[in-house]
Amino acid sequence: MTKNNEKLSLEVAALTRKTKELVIPLMIVFEGVSASGKTRLSNELLLTLDAKYTNFIPTKSPTSEDLRYQFLQKYWNSLPSKGDINIYFRSWYAYFIEYQENKIKADFFSKYNHLKRQIHDFESMIKDDGYEIIKFYIEISEKKRKDHLKEMKENPLTSWKAQEYESAIDDEVYQKEMLQILKEAPEDEWKVIDYTEKSEALTTMYTHIIERLKHAIKLHKKKDKVVDGAFNQKFKSELLQKSIDKIVKKTYKSMITELQNRLKELQFALYERKIPLILVYEGMDAAGKGGNIKRVREKLDPTGYEVNAISAPTDVELNHHYLWRFAKDMPRSGHIEIFDRSWYGRVLVERIEGFATKEEWKRAYNEINQFEKMWTDEGAIVLKFFLTLDKDEQLKRFKEREQRPEKQWKITDEDWRNREKWDLYIEASHDMIKYTNTDNAPWLVVPADDKKTARIEVLKYIIKKCEEVLWGVKQY
CATH class of the missing domain: 3.40.50.300 (P-loop containing nucleotide triphosphate hydrolases)
Incomplete structure (x- = not known):
């Protein structure tokens, strides 16, 4: 790691201690095709943060049991406590792409937009409650990505990982869907990182997190918490005065x-x-x-x-x-x-x-x-x-x-x-x-x-x- 990135990582660590103190929950998302550098970037960040209040959550393909629950239920279940940090190695976005492949093919057009709206509503609700969501999409040159995959395949200790990539959702399907999601999102919602040069990628990641955390801390300090039930002393309701015949x-x-x-x-x-x-x-x-x-x-x-x-x-x-x-x-x-x-x-x-x-x-x-x-x-x-x-x-x-x-x-x-x-x-x-x-x-x-x-x-x-x-x- 360069001296500049060491300095940036220390600043990230200091800011997350402040968000912990202010009980601001953080959710950091890493998306990207297989062998794009997500693992290395997310691990660098994981090593920067305090393990006492940081959780690493990898998203796996939905199982038959997962498909028996509401689409986002596993993400509701895993929401971080206030002040804690969740790092999502792929997230509800990758899960959405695999979920539609596994569950909604037969009724695709009617449910596809429902799920996208659910993601929007889910994020809006938790952000309104003070959660900070930072999203990264990792890109890499195709040559560099193939080099990564080749390196993994040739190493007996990591060849299983390459096979796992190949058995997961098709990268072309995933990339097509993710690029559409990025296109439809507000301009500042996602930070796209090119991992072709690792040092530059780290700089981009740390710099973006610092900017977002500073903004979140500033907003938190500005919040004016007004407690008022806003009741009307002359209020009357006919809605609750319904009557029905008593049964014998x-x-x-x-x-x-x-x-x-x-x-x-x-x-x-x-x-x-x-x-x-x-x-x-x-x-x-x-x-x-x-x-x-x-x-x-x-x-x-x-x-x-x-x-x-x-x-x-x-x-x-x-x-x-x-x-x-x-x-x-x-x-x-x-x-x-x-x-x-x-x-x-x-x-x-x-x-x-x-x-x-x-x-x-x-x-x-x-x-x-x-x-x-x-x-x-x-x-x-x-x-x-x-x-x-x-x-x-x-x-x-x-x-x-x-x-x-x-x-x-x-x-x-x-x-x-x-x-x-x-x-x-x-x-x-x-x-x-x-x-x-x-x-x-x-x-x-x-x-x-x-x-x-x-x-x-x-x-x-x-x-x-x-x-x-x-x-x-x-x-x-």
Whole structure:
């Protein structure tokens, strides 16, 4: 390494210590055809950075198991903690090219643009949350590249690597797609590095990283974090005042059994068709979410579903993008995931309690819509239920919980504190439904003053929506 590059590498190391201190997460992407110099450049950078908070993530061809999950789920799962650094040796771009070759050939034109939009939305969301993404595309003269491959083939210790290159996606296909991606990207989004001369390539890499890190640090220091729930004291909502006829006890018993049996049949049909089902529950405290979920899953095959009861985020979860902890629990194809509270905490409790800034919770409506569309784009069914409750009925249930020993664990000081902010929760819930009720991931507002009626309504709705997707018919 030249003295100039040694100096630049020390500056990069110093700046990444500063980004660690400011908890700015870094994602550094290396793309390029095989034997273009990606390995050598990324390794030089890896040796420059502090191993305590740097991760090297190589992207491999999608396996059959990978193809059972949403396209970007593995990258959501591997997001760096705030302040940490991920180096991606090939990334979601190479994965996109191989993914389309492996999975979407039969329906190429309808899904190709969906995946490209998902990449754009994914990057926009994490950049808005303070992540810095630095992208390199490595080029090399064809003569130099062939020399590299020849050298590897002739060495018994590295010949396997040359064979691995040859068995991976065709370089011509990869290069064609990547050059199109570069062409469509904003001018300053990618840094193209010519690796024909290693020293010059290192200089270009380090110089670009220094420029980007200085800019990221400057932006971070300028951020004005305003905490404001922006509530209207005179707010009223008719959206949550829906009413339905109460079901009689005798009818409930026969209907609940029939509906549960039908849902069990649909679970197997969803599995056979490899369609994931995602059920999201939100609602007022004591509205009966837990009991409702229990009746939904009562006759399901337990090997095919999971329930996520969401509580306050842990320190590890707070150190990631707020959607990270939910993305990693999304179901694989054919399985059911039930969320007892969810990512909507960002626009509910975090807005009300001031845990999210005004800018964070206001942009979350669009982020959540984009997040859910990533799954529905690829065939998932996303259904969302808001269980609404009369304020007097809530008080009655709170007092009942206090008086019955077997239910006392259900009532906490936090429930009473939340009740004092009833009007704020009504407004936040109204806005949540208004801005995130989409055709691909609709909300059903369920009056829950009568728990039995609410259970029937939810089961009927799940069955109707699943049958529409499976066969295009409605039976309830």
